[in-house]
Amino acid sequence: MKKTFTRREVLGLGIGAAILGGCSHAVPVSTPKVEAEPAPVWKFPWDYRTLDIKTTQERAYNAHFKSGCMYGVFEAIVGQVAEKLGKPYTDFPFQLSSYGGGGVAGWGTLCGACNGAAMAISMFFQDKTRNAIINEIFTWYETTALPIFIPGKPVKVAVDYKMPTSTANSTLCHLSINRWVNASKLEAFSPERGERCARLVSDTAGFAADLLNKNAEKAFIPTKEMSDKAKNCLSCHGQGKKAVDEPEVAGKMFCTACHPYTHR
């Protein structure tokens, strides 16, 4: 027998078919069409997800050799969180951060590891929390003998290479490299220096991820706004504390890296 359907039955089936087809729109049935705004691709700032430090360090080390220092830190942190959050977060153009390599396009300004860490923090926090975490990272970077990380399979040196360390006393790329060059007696453009920067990228990503993990556990306590040396200088040269004949300084950098201490 040939089954037939009434107009009302057909209408019901049409709506059912539309819904079964996995659609979010109902069939328009003489109601005015409302154009819904497409949903945002993602919320911002992103939610953070706790990261394993060792995994982060290894990922940063490898990412450095793909697209440089800023990308290394940024991708190791934000790329991993994106994978934990899923689509569309994994579509973020991480490659964007590669511009900061060698202190931005080889200019030797801000170290790409610092720039990449700051950009990564900014994906999860804005304003006070972001700045407090950046302060910790930059101060640690200025005052710590780096690199510390030892990869299982070094890319540029032999597995038993004893990596010299140096304390940058600066967040600037060319100064940081120069300290290491002085400590190692090797060239700025040597394979060993390339290896050093990859390991420093790894250290910075690990340190930043550790602070983000602590913050997620409400266990992050800011201890530094800047180095003790900069604090000492800015106690006279900072905002509202104008030294005689000297302008206020708008910054937190390690002053004596460039300005010899010449107090009268």
Place this chain on the structure above:
Amino acid sequence: MKKTFTRREVLGLGIGAAILGGCSHAVPVSTPKVEAEPAPVWKFPWDYRTLDIKTTQERAYNAHFKSGCMYGVFEAIVGQVAEKLGKPYTDFPFQLSSYGGGGVAGWGTLCGACNGAAMAISMFFQDKTRNAIINEIFTWYETTALPIFIPGKPVKVAVDYKMPTSTANSTLCHLSINRWVNASKLEAFSPERGERCARLVSDTAGFAADLLNKNAEKAFIPTKEMSDKAKNCLSCHGQGKKAVDEPEVAGKMFCTACHPYTHR
């Protein structure tokens, strides 16, 4: 008369309803379900779209007062292109770039206008083209008396305020500010200095957009890799040109801003 429909007609109507409902899925009709990978949110690098320079300058000026210098340059350029490209480009988290304010979280390192311009260029180009455009911007920034832009409605000063200008001789925030402080005899934390930075952000966004426009018209000819002063220093201290007892320098910054010229 009561109209009736056959089974075949109903099936056709069901599919039609699903399609009319604005759905991308056909009604499943005994065919195996294929889970398609969601399309990427956007391609990267983004396509560039020619920008009006005056509009870009004004947008950067206003954006600066919303979220700082790096955001000002980045949002003025990339935000406008996003609007020309439409969804999902407009969903990009532009606020991300606000971390670079005041030389990154107030540290006085790389000027946020420079950092924001470099990040903006990186949205459209990678590697050589990106670096060539960044070189032009950074060299222009170091060697040009800024600010030039005069807003119709100044935010921090009177409409007839005569803005002092200064040449930064550096891409670093606290040096750039200090040059202007010396030129103006005003405070680093004064409203006038805030106004100066907003106008400098405007200039940098306009200059970068002009280079991007020229590049889109195949009329961008790189003229600078670095300043003539840095080139002079690096002719002995650069890669492969090691001066006696001096390491190679990995950078393109204006050397004599920090290193007095003390040749023997």
